[in-house]
Amino acid sequence: MFDSTRTLYDKPRTVCDCLYPGEVTGKQFTSVWTRDPRPAKSPGRSRDEIVRAAVELLDAEGLEGLSMRKLGARLGTGATSIYWYVANKDELLELAYDDFWGEITLPEPTAQTWQQTVAAAAHGMRRLILRHPWSGELIGRMPSLGPNALAFAAVLRRTFKLAGFAGLEIDYANTTLTAYVFGMTIPELAWNKSKADGGYDPDTMREAVTKATAGIPELTESIHNSWDLDPDQVREMAFSFGLGAVLDGLEARLVT
Amino acid sequence: MFDSTRTLYDKPRTVCDCLYPGEVTGKQFTSVWTRDPRPAKSPGRSRDEIVRAAVELLDAEGLEGLSMRKLGARLGTGATSIYWYVANKDELLELAYDDFWGEITLPEPTAQTWQQTVAAAAHGMRRLILRHPWSGELIGRMPSLGPNALAFAAVLRRTFKLAGFAGLEIDYANTTLTAYVFGMTIPELAWNKSKADGGYDPDTMREAVTKATAGIPELTESIHNSWDLDPDQVREMAFSFGLGAVLDGLEARLVT
DNA sequence: GAGTGGAATCGAACACTGTACGAGATCCCC
DNA sequence: GGGGATCTCGTACAGTGTTCGATTCCACTC
Numbered sequence: 358m359f360d361s362t363r364t365l366y367d368k369p370r371t372v373c374d375c376l377y378p379g380e381v382t383g384k385q386f387t388s389v390w391t392r393d394p395r396p397a398k399s400p401g402r403s404r405d406e407i408v409r410a411a412v413e414l415l416d417a418e419g420l421e422g423l424s425m426r427k428l429g430a431r432l433g434t435g436a437t438s439i440y441w442y443v444a445n446k447d448e449l450l451e452l453a454y455d456d457f458w459g460e461i462t463l464p465e466p467t468a469q470t471w472q473q474t475v476a477a478a479a480h481g482m483r484r485l486i487l488r489h490p491w492s493g494e495l496i497g498r499m500p501s502l503g504p505n506a507l508a509f510a511a512v513l514r515r516t517f518k519l520a521g522f523a524g525l526e527i528d529y530a531n532t533t534l535t536a537y538v539f540g541m542t543i544p545e546l547a548w549n550k551s552k553a554d555g556g557y558d559p560d561t562m563r564e565a566v567t568k569a570t571a572g573i574p575e576l577t578e579s580i581h582n583s584w585d586l587d588p589d590q591v592r593e594m595a596f597s598f599g600l601g602a603v604l605d606g607l608e609a610r611l612v613t
Numbered sequence: 614m615f616d617s618t619r620t621l622y623d624k625p626r627t628v629c630d631c632l633y634p635g636e637v638t639g640k641q642f643t644s645v646w647t648r649d650p651r652p653a654k655s656p657g658r659s660r661d662e663i664v665r666a667a668v669e670l671l672d673a674e675g676l677e678g679l680s681m682r683k684l685g686a687r688l689g690t691g692a693t694s695i696y697w698y699v700a701n702k703d704e705l706l707e708l709a710y711d712d713f714w715g716e717i718t719l720p721e722p723t724a725q726t727w728q729q730t731v732a733a734a735a736h737g738m739r740r741l742i743l744r745h746p747w748s749g750e751l752i753g754r755m756p757s758l759g760p761n762a763l764a765f766a767a768v769l770r771r772t773f774k775l776a777g778f779a780g781l782e783i784d785y786a787n788t789t790l791t792a793y794v795f796g797m798t799i800p801e802l803a804w805n806k807s808k809a810d811g812g813y814d815p816d817t818m819r820e821a822v823t824k825a826t827a828g829i830p831e832l833t834e835s836i837h838n839s840w841d842l843d844p845d846q847v848r849e850m851a852f853s854f855g856l857g858a859v860l861d862g863l864e865a866r867l868v869t
Numbered sequence: 870g871a872g873t874g875g876a877a878t879c880g881a882a883c884a885c886t887g888t889a890c891g892a893g894a895t896c897c898c899c
Numbered sequence: 900g901g902g903g904a905t906c907t908c909g910t911a912c913a914g915t916g917t918t919c920g921a922t923t924c925c926a927c928t929c
C-alpha cells in the first residue's frame with residue numbers, strides 16, 4: 358500500500374500521465390489530504406509534533422516568522438529533516454491550518470434555537486481567528502479540505518438543515534454565515550498587525566488615520582462618532598450587529 | 614517642506630524621538646499614506662509607473678510572483694532603483710492595493726433604492742477582487758488607508774446614511790456589507806488558485822474533494838446536490854442569495 | 870553477535886528573496 | 900563650467916525553500 362521507496366515528492370499521477378510518462382508536464386490538484394501520510398511509527402518525532410511546533414511558531418511570530426530553519430531549531434533537529442514528514446512548506450501550512458480548525462468547539466444544536474446555535478458558532482470562529490491571526494492569511498490561499506475544517510462545516514450545515522433550509526439553500530445559508538464571520542474578522546487582523554508591527558501607540562495611530570481621512574467629510578464624521586469609544590468594544594458591537602442582520606435575513610428566506 | 618537629504622527610510626519621528634535621538638528604538642505605525650511622497654518631477658519614470666507595472670506583474674503572476682528584481686526587469690531598470698521611489702516592498706504593495714481600489718466604479722446613489730445601489734457596489738467589489746486575486750491576500754495584511762479605498766468607503770457610507778441609518782449604525786451596516794463581500798469572495802480565490810496551480814483538471818479535483826469528504830454524510834449530500842451544476846454559476850447564486858439576506862437583515866434593522 | 874535494509878537525519882549547495890550601501894551618472898540652475 | 904540635487908545601479912549580506920547524497924540509526928533475520 359505504502360511504497361517507501363517513493364519520496365513524498367512523487368506526486369500522484371493520473372492515468373494520462375502513466376500513459377505518456379515524461380511527456381506530460383502539467384501538474385494537477387494536490388493537497389496533503391489527497392495523499393496517504395507517512396506512517397508515524399516512531400514514538401518520538403512525528404508529523405503531529407511538527408505541526409504542533411509549527412502552530413506555536415505561527416502564533417508567536419506570525420506567518421512570515423515561520424521558516425523551516427527556525428522550526429527545525431525549535432524541534433531540535435536540522436531544518437531539512439522536516440521534509441521527511443512533510444512534502445513542502447505549503448503542505449505544512451495546510452496541516453497547521455487544519456490543526457487550527459480542530460481547536461474550535463463544535464456547536465451543539467440541542468435545546469436551542471438555530472439562531473442561538475449559529476450565533477455561538479460565529480462568535481467561536483471569530484475568537485479562534487483572532488487567537489491565531491496567521492489563519493486569516495491562509496483563508497484566501499488554500500481551500501480547507503482537512504478533516505477538522507470539514508467536521509466543523511458539516512456540523513454547521515446540519516444546523517441549517519435542521520432549521521428548515523432545503524437543497525442548495527442549506528449550503529447557501531452556511532456559506533453566507535461563514536463569509537460574514539471571515540469578512541468581519543480578517544480586516545481586524547490587519548489592524549492588529551499594524552498595531553503590533555508599529556509598537557502600538559494610540560496617538561500616532563489616531564493621527565495617521567485622521568490625516569488619511571482628512572478631506573473626506575463622511576469619514577471624519579465616522580471617526581468622530583467613535584472617537585471616545587474603545588476600539589475593541591466597537592468591533593464587538595459591530596460584529597454582533599451584523600451577525601444579527603445576517604441571521605434575520607436568513608430567517609426571512611426560511612419562512613417563504 | 615520636503616527634505617531631500619533624508620532618504621525614504623528615515624521614518625517620521627515623534628517629538629519624543631527628536632528629544633532623545635538614537636536612544637529610542639521603538640518603531641511606530643507607518644504607512645505610505647502618512648508620509649509625503651517623492652515629488653514626481655521627471656516625466657519618465659515615476660511612482661505611478663512603478664505601481665502600474667507592479668499591478669500588472671501581480672495580475673500575471675500573483676503575490677508570490679512579484680519580486681523587486683522581476684519588477685525592475687519589467688521596467689527596464691535595476692531592481693534597487695525602485696527604492697528611490699518606494700521605501701520598501703510592503704509600501705509598494707500598499708500602493709498597488711490602493712490602485713486596485715481605484716478601479717472600482719463608484720456607485721451612484723440616485724434614482725435607485727439604497728438596496729439597488731448597495732447590491733451594485735457589492736457585485737462590483739466581487740468582480741474586482743476576482744479580477745485581481747492577489748488583493749485577497751492583502752486584505753488581512755494591511756489596513757486600506759489609501760485615497761481610493763477611502764473614497765469608496767465614503768460613498769458606500771453615504772449610501773447607508775441616506776438609507777436612514779444613524780450614528781454608529783451607519784458604519785455597522787457598511788462594515789457588515791463589505792465583510793460579507795470579502796468573506797464570500799476570498800475563499801473563492803483559494804479555489805481558483807488551486808485550480809491554476811494544479812492545472813485545472815475537473816475530474817481529479819472532484820475526486821480529491823470526494824475523497825476528502827467521504828465519511829461525512831452531511832457533506833457528501835452537499836456535493837451531490839450541486840454535482841451537475843457549473844461551479845461558477847453556483848457561486849454566483851450563492852453570492853446573490855447571501856447578499857439578499859444581508860440586505861434584508863439590514864433593512865429590518867432600519868425600520869425599528 | 871553479525872549482517873542487512875529500510876527509516877530517519879542532516880550538511881552542503883543552489884537559486885532566489887528583500888534591501889543597505891556607496892559609488893557613479895545625469896540633470897538643471899547659477 | 901561648477902556645483903548641488905536627483906536618480907541609477909552593482910555589489911554584498913543575511914535569509915529563504917528545497918534538492919541531493921552521504922551518513923547514522925535501529926529493528927530484524929540468520
